[in-house]
Structure formats: structure tokens, C-alpha cells
Amino acid sequence: MGEAHTGPSEALRTKIDGLPTEPGVYIFIDAIGRVIYIGKGVNLRSRVRSYFAPGASDGRVLFTAIVGQTANLDCIVCQNELEALLLENNLIKKHRPRFNLRLRDDKTYVSLRVTVSEAWPRVQVIRHWKDDGNLYFGPYPSASSVREVLRVIKKYIPLRTCTNAFFDSRRRPCLEYEIGRCTAPCVGHDTEESYAELVEQALLLLRGKDRTLIAKLEARMDEAAASREYERAGKLRDQIAAVRHVLEKQNVAEVPHGDCDVFAIHRHDDFVSVQVMLVREGRLLESTAHSLRSEDPDSTLLSAFLGQFYLGDKFLPPEVLVSVVPDDRDLLETWLSGRASHPVSVRAPQRGGKRRLIEMAQKNAAVSATTDELRLEAREKIAHSIAEHLGLTEPVRRIECYDISNIQGSLSVASRVAFEDGEPDPDLYRRYRIRTVRGADDFASMREVLDRRFRPSEKRDPLPDLVLVDGGKGQLGRALEAFAKHGVDVAVAGIAKERRKGGESSVEERIFVPGRSEPIDLGPDTPESYLLQRVRDEAHRFANTYHRELRRRSHLVSGLEEIPGIGPKRRKTLIRHFGSLQKIREASLEQIGATPGMTRAAAEATYRFLHADEEPNLELLDPPPESPIGVDEAPPKEAGA
Numbered sequence: 129m130g131e132a133h134t135g136p137s138e139a140l141r142t143k144i145d146g147l148p149t150e151p152g153v154y155i156f157i158d159a160i161g162r163v164i165y166i167g168k169g170v171n172l173r174s175r176v177r178s179y180f181a182p183g184a185s186d187g188r189v190l191f192t193a194i195v196g197q198t199a200n201l202d203c204i205v206c207q208n209e210l211e212a213l214l215l216e217n218n219l220i221k222k223h224r225p226r227f228n229l230r231l232r233d234d235k236t237y238v239s240l241r242v243t244v245s246e247a248w249p250r251v252q253v254i255r256h257w258k259d260d261g262n263l264y265f266g267p268y269p270s271a272s273s274v275r276e277v278l279r280v281i282k283k284y285i286p287l288r289t290c291t292n293a294f295f296d297s298r299r300r301p302c303l304e305y306e307i308g309r310c311t312a313p314c315v316g317h318d319t320e321e322s323y324a325e326l327v328e329q330a331l332l333l334l335r336g337k338d339r340t341l342i343a344k345l346e347a348r349m350d351e352a353a354a355s356r357e358y359e360r361a362g363k364l365r366d367q368i369a370a371v372r373h374v375l376e377k378q379n380v381a382e383v384p385h386g387d388c389d390v391f392a393i394h395r396h397d398d399f400v401s402v403q404v405m406l407v408r409e410g411r412l413l414e415s416t417a418h419s420l421r422s423e424d425p426d427s428t429l430l431s432a433f434l435g436q437f438y439l440g441d442k443f444l445p446p447e448v449l450v451s452v453v454p455d456d457r458d459l460l461e462t463w464l465s466g467r468a469s470h471p472v473s474v475r476a477p478q479r480g481g482k483r484r485l486i487e488m489a490q491k492n493a494a495v496s497a498t499t500d501e502l503r504l505e506a507r508e509k510i511a512h513s514i515a516e517h518l519g520l521t522e523p524v525r526r527i528e529c530y531d532i533s534n535i536q537g538s539l540s541v542a543s544r545v546a547f548e549d550g551e552p553d554p555d556l557y558r559r560y561r562i563r564t565v566r567g568a569d570d571f572a573s574m575r576e577v578l579d580r581r582f583r584p585s586e587k588r589d590p591l592p593d594l595v596l597v598d599g600g601k602g603q604l605g606r607a608l609e610a611f612a613k614h615g616v617d618v619a620v621a622g623i624a625k626e627r628r629k630g631g632e633s634s635v636e637e638r639i640f641v642p643g644r645s646e647p648i649d650l651g652p653d654t655p656e657s658y659l660l661q662r663v664r665d666e667a668h669r670f671a672n673t674y675h676r677e678l679r680r681r682s683h684l685v686s687g688l689e690e691i692p693g694i695g696p697k698r699r700k701t702l703i704r705h706f707g708s709l710q711k712i713r714e715a716s717l718e719q720i721g722a723t724p725g726m727t728r729a730a731a732e733a734t735y736r737f738l739h740a741d742e743e744p745n746l747e748l749l750d751p752p753p754e755s756p757i758g759v760d761e762a763p764p765k766e767a768g769a
Contacts, residue, residue, distance in 0.1 A: 136180050136198070143201060144180065147173040152205040153215050155223075159199040160617040162591050163223040168212040172203050188423045189398075194227050209459055217435045224590045226525070229420060229432045238274050239443065240265045240334060242327070247320075248295070248313045249327050250288050251281055251334075257443060264443075265334040268413065277333065284367035285330050286310050287323075342368055386410055387445035388482075391434070392489035393426050393452065399501045400426075402433055403493035405485065407445075415489070417496035419504060431455040434474075444468035450476050451486050507550045510655050514594070517648055517656065518641055520619050522593065525549055528556070529596040529623075529663045530577055532570045533671035539678045540565060542577040543671035546592065547663050556589055559674045574603050578610035582618075591618050598664055600624040604640050621648075623664050637661055691737045693730040701725055702734070713738045 136144065147154075152172045156165040169175025178184055179195050206212040220228050241252045245261040253274060257264050268274045281287065286309050288295060290302070295314045304310035311318035311326070332341035345368045352361035390405040398421050405415045422429050431454035438444065444464055453476045454460060464472040477483045511523035518524070527547045534540035546556035560580065565572045574597060582588070595618055597603040604622035611618065622640040624647075637657055638647035650657040694702075705723045706712045712720065712734070721731035 156198040157200040168216040388447040394493035401497035403489040419500035526592040528592040529667040531598040531667040533675040575606040
């Protein structure tokens with residue numbers, strides 16, 4: 129790990145003096161080549177110089193740490209401030225600097241799309257909005273609320289869920305129709321008028337028009353009961369109860385505004401909680417808190433937060449309400465309006481219903497801060513404790529762990545998982561197919577994976593604080609070889625289980641580090657030990673999941689493996705001759721039989737298998753005789769085998 133220094137070196141000072149005076153982005157780099165801070169400035173030279181001026185830190189701890197650890201810097205000149213803003217946020221997402229504000233939850237939220245542009249609309253879960261003539265609802269930060277809405281629609285509003293290709297190719301209803309989850313319009317079992325009523329019900333539910341929807345359903349229920357159609361009336365009664373339940377479970381609140389996003393800050397010393405509330409069509413859909421440590425003023429912090437929050441492909445409402453006016457508000461409004469294709473204003477309301485929204489968000493931020501600050505302090509304590517045990521000067525916040533998985537050397541794979549501040553970071557999960565190693569050589573496989581991970585490249589992911597390998601001294605040695613080859617200066621440790629007499633309960637974890645012959649004792653029941661075990665177990669799970677997937681693929685290559693008389697050679701011939709499984713399914717019996725090497729019996733078996741769910745529409749010649757009871761028949765051999 130790099131050591132902090134008190135001031136810029138002569139080489140760094142010379143580089144600062146040579147910076148351009150145009151707008152752009154500056155990048156601070158530490159002694160081992162890691163990006164530690166990224167910022168933007170209208171005048172790059174003036175902005176960077178301000179960091180190293182006497183008294184610039186003004187007693188701020190994080191500011192002093194940034195300057196003290198900067199050993200090198202880079203810059204990118206931009207055409208204007210707006211371009212610099214966008215580039216800054218993208219570089220922060222790519223490099224994940226330790227001293228920048230970075231949202232962990234920076235993915236796009238899920239939304240729902242009703243494909244009204246299609247003749248028979250369906251409801252889909254999507255993450256990206258498009259101007260395609262369909263109706264969009266959301267976004268929904270809570271995946272559970274989306275699942276609940278879809279469950280009600282699928283059970284009580286039986287719209288189709290199949291793809292257009294599947295819909296167009298149907299000749300008879302599928303299983304969804306048999307269990308009452310679809311009206312089978314694909315084969316003419318429903319009319320356009322009746323199906324349109326179902327679409328209208330789904331739209332009312334998604335728009336939150338619960339009173340209108342329930343009133344319509346109650347009228348239909350009364351009509352069915354009066355006509356003595358008690359079964360239909362019972363279904364409508366259940367649908368009404370389900371709609372009421374899902375609206376209660378969403379716990380939506382009426383607010384005095386249409387569509388807006390609300391951001392409010394609560395601060396206690398350097399601990400900050402930012403509350404985000406999403407309001408859609410006058411209903412509060414979600415309220416989420418983001419906690420972090422920052423010494424920046426609230427206006428600066430909120431500007432950085434908004435830049436990261438809206439970096440993904442999110443829905444942009446016409447108004448963004450904030451508790452304090454952010455720095456670069458005009459720049460943010462220009463950027464957001466350009467992305468939304470409609471005006472977006474960033475406002476700090478002082479009175480009225482919108483101000484009450486801000487006050488509601490601030491109260492929620494204060495409540496979240498109470499527990500989040502304790503959780504953050506516990507994570508920081510563990511990060512410092514692990515660093516102390518491993519002899520490191522900086523806290524261990526970002527951990528990567530690697531594991532190898534194979535069965536007797538076949539389908540050898542590796543996994544990489546990443547944890548930050550004690551929590552998984554799936555964006556940095558990776559999986560590898562072992563390319564150069566033959567057989568069950570875990571040491572060589574680990575060396576290959578680490579060599580591929582840490583070789584210099586512009587696309588290389590940011591370096592972690594600690595690399596953890598699943599294994600003892602042997603795996604640790606392979607990691608050190610890969611690091612030495614590429615000049616990587618990152619802390620590394622090996623974690624291995626040691627079984628003592630007494631069975632599973634006597635398993636102890638051993639942590640190996642370079643330069644020590646004996647493992648480090650973290651204690652069996654300490655938070656530090658639990659965290660490293662959790663990281664290792666997650667890498668093991670991820671590797672095994674990938675290995676199982678490859679095994680499944682190797683056994684289900686084409687979908688023809690279960691056909692009697694069709695072995696590997698005939699499968700390859702069929703795929704090569706027709707080009708795809710779909711083309712084989714569309715072929716006639718005579719076309720299949722004309723495939724090179726295909727017998728009449730094999731062709732009939734293939735045709736039967738691919739059309740098992742359809743009514744028979746041809747006379748098969750010479751059906752194969754049934755085997756005598758009690759006699760095992762060996763599978764037929766392939767021609768030329």
C-alpha cells in the first residue's frame with residue numbers, strides 16, 4: 129500500500145504548472161497507480177493549484193488525505209463545462225476513486241412497459257425507456273413492489289406474456305391458457321374487444337386508479353351475481369381483494385404534486401444522509417436513504433450526488449426538488465433537460481406543498497441516519513482492524529476474492545467477487561474460463577486468472593485494497609508471481625480451512641500473508657473473520673454456479689440430446705444442415721429424412737420429438753415396434769460410429 133506524503137514532489141509541481149487553462153477533468157493518482165480522486169474545473173491549472181496552496185485544506189481531514197496521497201495526476205481537456213460534468217461522472221463510475229462520492233445503487237430502476245403498439249399488448253419489465261409508442265410506468269426502486277403488481281396482473285388480468293415469435297407460431301393453446309393465466313388470443317380464443325378490456329384494467333392498476341378499477345370490477349361482479357354466474361362473480365371478488373391488497377402493500381401516499389424527484393440532506397458532523405423520494409402521478413412510490421461521510425458543503429455534495437444519481441438511463445421528471453441549491457445548478461438543468469428531451473428544473477422550494485415534501489424527506493433522512501451511522505462506524509472499524517492484522521497502512525474497504533472450480537480437471541473455471549465496505553458489489557463480479565491449463569491444476573489456473581485480471585490495460589477494473597485467494601501458501605505464491613509480472617502493488621492474502629479433530633465444528637480459517645510462515649489468527653468468532661469467510665464463500669458460490677451452468681450447456685447443446693437414435697454425429701449433422709433448432713422444427717419429415725446419414729426411423733423419431741405438443745398431421749410409415757416387456761434395449765448405434 130502507498131504511504132502518504134506531506135507535499136507535492138518537484139516533478140508533480142512541474143506537471144501542475146504545465147496544466148492547460150481550458151475547462152476539463154483532473155485525475156489524482158497515488159504512488160501505486162490507483163485513481164484516488166476525480167474533479168472538474170473551468171480552468172484546470174487554477175483549480176488543481178488550489179489543492180496544493182498553503183492552508184488550502186482548512187483543517188479538512190479528507191482534503192488533506194487527497195493531497196497527501198497524490199503522487200501523480202492526469203487531465204482531460206473538454207470543450208465546455210457541460211462536457212466536463214458528464215466526463216467527470218463517467219470517470220468516477222469507471223475508476224471508483226476512494227475519495228469521490230460514488231453511489232453504490234447507481235443502476236437504473238426497473239419500470240413496466242405496456243406494449244400498446246402491438247395488436248395484443250403485454251406487460252414487460254424493462255430498465256430503459258424508449259420513444260416507441262408504448263406506455264411506461266415507474267421507475268420502481270423496489271423490485272418487490274413490481275413483482276407484486278405483476279403477480280396480480282398475471283393471475284387476475286390474464287394478458288399474454290409470450291414473445292411475438294412464440295405468439296405467431298402457436299397452433300394450439302399453451303400451458304398458460306390451461307391454468308387460466310392467458311386467454312389464448314394467439315389461436316382465436318379471445319376477441320379484440322374482450323382483450324382490450326383486460327388491457328384497460330391493467331392500465332388502471334398501473335396508473336394507481338384503484339377507485340375507478342374497483343368500481344368497475346364491483347359493477348361486473350354484481351352483474352354476474354344477478355345473472356347467477358356465481359363462478360365468474362367469485363373470480364371478480366378475488367380480483368377486487370387482490371387489487372386492494374397490492375395497493376395497501378405498496379403503501380403509496382397521496383402528495384400535492386405530479387411527477388418529481390425529491391432530495392434532502394441531513395448532516396451530523398461529517399456523516400451525511402441523503403434521502404431520495406420518487407413521486408409519480410401524485411403518489412409517493414419510494415423513499416430511500418444513502419449514507420456517506422463527506423466534509424464538502426451541502427451544495428457541493430448535492431451537486432456530486434445528482435450527477436451520479438442521474439448518470440444511468442433513468443426516468444427524468446420535469447422537476448427535481450432539493451433541500452439546498454446545488455453547485456452548478458444551471459449546468460445540471462442543461463444536462464438533465466438534454467437527456468430528458470423536455471425541460472427539467474432543479475428547485476429548492478421555500479413554501480407550500482413542495483416544501484412539505486422536502487421537510488418529509490429531511491425527517492426520513494434524520495431517522496435513517498441514526499442507524500446508518502452506527503452501521504458505517506462498525507464497517508470502518510472492521511476495515512481498520514483487518515488492515516492492522518495484515519500490516520497495512522490504509523483501511524481495507526474494497527476486497528476481491530478468487531476461486532477455482534472443476535471436476536477432475538474438466539470444465540475448469542474461476543470466479544472473482546468484489547466487496548466494498550462489507551457488502552457485495554456485483555458490478556465487479558467476473559467469471560473466467562480457464563484457457564491454458566489442462567487437467568486439475570488449481571495453482572496454474574489461479575496464476576492464469578490473476579495474470580489476465582491484472583495485466584495493464586485501459587479497460588482494467590480499479591485495483592482493490594486486498595486480493596483474497598481461496599487456498600493456502602501455494603495459491604498465495606501464484607498470486608505474488610502474477611503481481612510481480614505486472615508490477616502490481618496490492619495487498620494479498622490466502623484463506624484456507626483447517627480441519628481439526630472433532631468434525632465440521634472444529635474447522636478453523638487460516639489467513640496466510642507474504643513473508644510469514646505461520647497463518648494469522650483473526651479469531652474464530654470475530655467480525656473480521658466472518659467478513660473474510662463471507663467473501664470467500666461468495667466466490668465459491670459464484671464459481672460453482674458458473675461451473676454448473678457450463679455442465680448444463682455441455683449436456684444440452686442443441687435440445688436434440690433426448691431423441692432415441694440421435695447421437696452426437698447426427699446432432700451435428702442436423703444443426704449443420706438446417707442451421708438452427710427452429711429450422712429443424714419447421715422442416716417436414718421428408719426434409720429431415722433427406723439429411724445425410726439420417727435413417728427413416730431416426731427421422732420419424734426426430735419429427736415426433738419436435739412436434740410432441742401438436743396434433744399429428746401425417747401418417748408415419750413403419751412405426752417402430754414396441755420392445756417386449758422386461759427386455760432392456762441398448763440404444764441404436766449411429767452409422768459410421
